[in-house]
Amino acid sequence: MTPKHRARRALIGLVVVILAGVALNLVGVLVAPGSTFAVKSQSLLPKLGLDLEGGTQIILQAATEGGKQPTQDQLDQSVTIIRQRAAAGGSPDAQISTQGGQFIVVSLPGTPSQATINSVRESARMDFRPVLLTTAAPDASAGTGDTPYTPPASLANTPSAKPTNGSDLSQVTPYLQNLYDNFNCAADTDPGAADADKPLVTCQDDRSAKYLLGPVEVPGTNISDATAGLATNSQGASTGAWVVNLTFNGTGTTQFATISERLVKLTGTVQNQFAITLDGRVISAPTMNAAITNGKAEISGNFTEDSSKRLAGQLKFGALPVNFTVQSQNTISATLGSSQLLAGLIAGLIGLILVFGYAVFQYRALASVVLASLGMSAVLTFIVLDFLSWREGYRLSLAGVTGIIVSIGITADSFIVYFERIRDELREGRTLEGAVETGWRRARRTVLASDAVNLLAAGVLFALAVGDVQGFALTLGLSTLIDVLVVTLFTHPMLQLLARRPFFADGHAFSGLDPRALGAVYRGRGRFRDPAIAGAGTRSAGEALRRQTIAERKAAESGSDRKARS
Secondary structure, eight states: HHHHHHHHHHHHHHHHHHHHHHHHHHHHHHHOOOOOOHHHHTTTEEEHHHHHHHHEEEEEEEEGGGGOOOOOHHHHHHHHHHHHHHHHHHHHHHHHEEEEEEEEEEEESSSSHHHHHHHHHHOEEEEEEEEEEEEEEOOOGTOOOOOOOOOOOOOOOOOSSSOOOOOOOGGGOHHHHHHHHHHHEEEEEOOGGOOOOEEEEEEESSSEEEEEEEEOOOEGEEEEEEEEEEOOTTSSOOOEEEEEEEEOOOOHHHHHHHHHHHHHHGGTSGGGEEEEETTTEEEEEOBBSSSSSSSEEOOOSOOHHHHHHHHHHHHHOOOOEEEEEEEEEEEEEHHHHHHHHHHHHHHHHHHHHHHHHHHHHHHGGHHHHHHHHHHHHHHHHHHHHHHHHHHOOOOOOHHHHHHHHHHHHHHHHHHHHHHHHHHHHHHOOOHHHHHHHHHHHHHHHHHHHHHHHHHHHHHHHHHHOOOOOHHHHHHHHHHHHHHHHHIIIIHHHHHHHHHHHHHTTTTTSSSSHHHHHHOOOOOTTOOOOOOTTTTTTTTHHHHHHHHHHHHHHHHHHHHHHHHOOO
């Protein structure tokens, strides 16, 4: 196959790759959720990160018992759970990372819903406790204030007798009774740090009632699945009320069967109730009408569709291993993000202009190949980023834009290596078509070695770094792979075709491949031509002298010595 046919086949292959990428993105966007054309047309562009589009950033601080610093495993597990919650709430591309050994930084790009923000803020520690006492909470407007109440230290806080089970009233000490009687729901700000092995005085999540609860008998970690749905009556018809359906694992099934068998015998008292607490507050306290031994339960209450689905998602993905307090919550303006994006685009444009200006100065008309190749790289980069955006939820950050700008230099370096190899072959006396083929074989190894090093560096950086640095490494690595594709399927084939054009083949002065300007010297078989003979004092002779190989210089020197001796 001739070089011309190989070049055309490579270009056709590149066009097929581009069309396939565009078609894949169109299909992916059209079948994605979104009912309006405006939403789908916006999805055709890569999504932007928090620093470019704006959004909400939440910094959570771990609050462990005794003020101890959480372990790295606890933080990593918390990051995984928060990421799952954010994805379930419509933010699959949230950026979540640990910081300082006790902080988790959550970045939600765009305009996340309040439900998504709440699901990130809440630890979602669900437990099942027996109810010991309950009554309506005083109205906050009745002058109760928001000051927490502390019982007198003189009151006993040790049970008079060892409780036989979680519903035993003997565990209600004078201290707990006094705290319960005077408990102020308006000041109940942080009940989530309660000890699971001790009774808890807390309130309904809407502050309408207060409770004295026994120790945790079924922890929320024993929930294997949770789904939201509409409640049904005994005939199977929907009641229209939203509920959360729970499924326990083996341990949870046994625990819940034990507590339900005990509570069902306490009919007629408040002790017949079991409280479902979320982060220490009661979200539901149903009565136990029958023993539940199949490991399935239903949580009912004043749920809406959104709140029931949010709670089900929190329970399904699990509670955070440690409690967190919100250190700060900031909303980043989209205007600021737009200005940063504009600054990044301007920086990229300046870099592109400088590269093109250098190419024009050094390579004349070959600069058009440089510009076309850079444009082809930009098209392929856009297609890949768009695919990652709708398929994997990737968002382009300012660090990612920086990686793309840096890749301009990597791509230009490949062109320079290739063009200089072609020029070297022209200086050796080859025709342009021969120089293109031989130069490509020599340049290809150098280009692949250089890109392999860049790709290795990007891979190591992506594996070891977090946050924005990963975004830089990702775009840098992708751009490096695209550089290999472009220089193989576009730049080299274009030069194969251009080498047949008279403008380049005849060595026009502005082609950048003029053999005379490059100092090309004819080299006969087994001997080297002295550059000075090719035209002493000319620019080409000087260029040829500078470009001589070591072997040529030694041959020229030995020839001069022989002439001197003769």
